[in-house]
Amino acid sequence: QITGTRSGPTDFSSLNTLNPDVNVFQRKFVNEVRRCEEMDRKLRFVEKEIKKVGIPMVDTGENPEVPFPRDMIDLEATFEKLENELKEINTNQEALKKNFLELTELKHILHRTQQxxxxxxxxxxxxxxxxxxxxxxxxxxxxxxxxxxxxxxxxxxxxxxxxxxxxxxxxxxxxxxxxxxxxxxxxxxxxxxxxxxxxxxxxxxxxxxxxxxxxxxxxxxxxxxxxxxxxxxxxxAGVNSRIDDLQMVLNQTEDHRQRVLQAASKTIRVWFIKVRKMKAIYHTLNLCNIDVTQKCLIAEVWCPVSDLDSIQFALRRGTERSGSTVPSILNRMQTKQTPPTFNKTNKFTSGFQNIVDAYGIGNYREINPAPYTIITFPFLFAVMFGDMGHGLLMLCAALYLVLRESRILAQKIDNEMSNHIMQIFTVWLRLPTILGKSHLLVQKEKKI
The missing domain is CATH 3.30.70.3450 (Alpha-Beta Plaits)
Known part of the structure; x- marks a missing residue:
């Protein structure tokens, strides 16, 4: 377990489940997965509070090591304390604001009734x-x-x-x-x-x-x-005095809340990475089989032959960092099973490969058409588009995205391009209705 925790991520192609007959909720590390999910929930609550006040969350791009299993207790205690403190502050602040509202309304009533x-x-x-x-x-x-x-x-x-x-x-x-x-x-x-x-x-x-x-x-x-x-x-006079005192308490409460959230915003990204790495590792360990001694985990993995040395190095590094005296053993097995399809891609070719995979994934050793689509897909798009003006606009938009790639990725906004494209096309389709006859009506009149 410790070795798997410290070895870090590798390019495994596929990990087989060796205990398919065991219910998901009855596997050995299900409690650890639930603990990770609970920590992730607490972090999402803290993140929501940070976004509510508009404090920027620091993202240094750091990729922290996976914590040891014994460090999980310390993380749980930290997140529990932070969540309880924020909830207590929110409860007290809401009660103070309610009292402040009542006193403010009473002040206006006393002033207006006298008039x-x-x-x-x-x-x-x-x-x-x-x-x-x-x-x-x-x-x-x-x-x-x-x-x-x-x-x-x-x-x-x-x-x-x-x-x-x-x-x-x-x-x-x-x-x-x-x-x-x-x-x-x-x-x-x-x-x-x-x-x-x-x-x-x-x-x-x-x-x-x-x-x-x-x-x-x-x-x-x-x-x-x-x-x-x-x-x-x-x-x-008494109400005005109480309002002044309450305003001072509210300011102190808000300052304390800002300090707590400011401190959390500096490390919350690292906390998210640690918790999700632990959850991924425990989920992977649940796919493994446990031997009769209950001390050894057995995993069955499909991987590219070219990555065997990298996997062996990762296991050896995990053994050294965990301080384990028993090394992990990697055996290459002979099998008649058909391996899963693995297409190696990079940042440029992954987009074309995803388009091809959307239509269907080829069998093992079947020719992969993705390299050819690097030319054919843009060519077919140009045939359908056939407009130099609009093509130039799309080229400028694509160039802008390429130049701003690192800044856009740093924002970590989920599916932002899909949302923008849908909004743009919604406006584009409504323009003919706003300006006059639609394109379909014009074509119909020409045919008549």
Whole structure:
């Protein structure tokens, strides 16, 4: 096992499964594979948090050695600690932001309600509110004692909220509202939400219960608001003090989170490589057979004859680096089985070979048409294209990709060219519709 871990990757053509009758979940190293998958999941969580804040992940191009099996415990502990720390920070930060949002909304309510009460001293508004309350409980025999509730609601729900209050309460409520100029951050989603402050005056417990149920149905946040100006002023001062303290705590929490993610961004690429190498090795070991002593693994591999020396060197290097006293043994076997097809390619010919393999892979020692397609595929493309202008544009695009190859590969974006090509062709196919008649319609008119 240690030798396989330290020998590193080799150009094996095919590795046969020597225990096909054993269920995948019952093989010897299935627990190690699961541990690697769990570590990979934790790293993906950390990577997601790093991308969320826009911290660039350092990719030095380093190809680290595969860790020893005993180092797996240290990696697991490191990833577990990092994940728990980030989750704890996120939970605390979300709770702090929720508290900050509530205090901010309460501050706006106290400020706006004071303006509402100042405006209510206007005799015209008093006559308007008194007229709304005519016919309600208590009649005109005694001075009206109005109750009120104050809260915050999403701005786009205000029209529906106002109509519902008017219909359910039959016009026996008095609503005042004012928009909050700056958007407020939702602590759960992080979106900026525009909200409005409202205050509703009513008389009687029955209307109070109706108003509260309507506010609950529209997800409006209700806050306690004192009745006297002096109490509102004192509460506003206390709220402002708590907001300042909470803002300082939020800044410290965000700084700590940034430091944790900044440190993780420097090594996360190396961690990914180590974990996935370990997972690949344990997956390979699951294809091997274990002898009766339970101490030796036997693997059966198809490989090119020209790579035998490289494989022997890799095994010897793995034995030396692992410190094992028992060397790995490589035997060449004679068999009547048909070997799998192996076509050696490089960076240039691999694209043509992939196109050929898409139509079918030849049998062993069958002639490979890929070398000829290096000429025939571009020629057939030119025959179908037949346009020097468009060909020049594609040549420029291809030249750009060749010159930017290293930078594009460093970004490690999966399937980005397919996405770009689909977007470009979508725009291209819609251009005839935008500019006028399509090509098919023009051809049809010519035939007619």
């Amino acid at each position: 509402f009460f100042d405006e209510m001293e206007d005799p015209n508004l008093l006559e308007e509110s008194s007229a709304l309350m005519e016919g309600s409980e208590g009649g005109r025999g005694a001075p009206l004692r109005l109750g009120f509730v104050a809260g915050v609601i999403s701005r786009e729900r205000i029209p529906t909220f106002e109509r519902m209050l008017w219909r359910v309460c039959r016009g026996n409520v008095f609503l005042r509202k004012a928009e909050i100029e700056d958007p407020l951050e939702d602590p759960t989603t992080g979106d900026q939400v525009h909200k409005s402050v409202f205050i509703i005056f009513f008389q009687g417990d029955q209307l109070k219960n109706r108003v509260k149920k309507i506010c609950e149905g529209f997800r409006a946040s209700l806050y306690p608001c004192p009745e006297t100006p002096q109490e509102r002023k004192e509460m506003l």
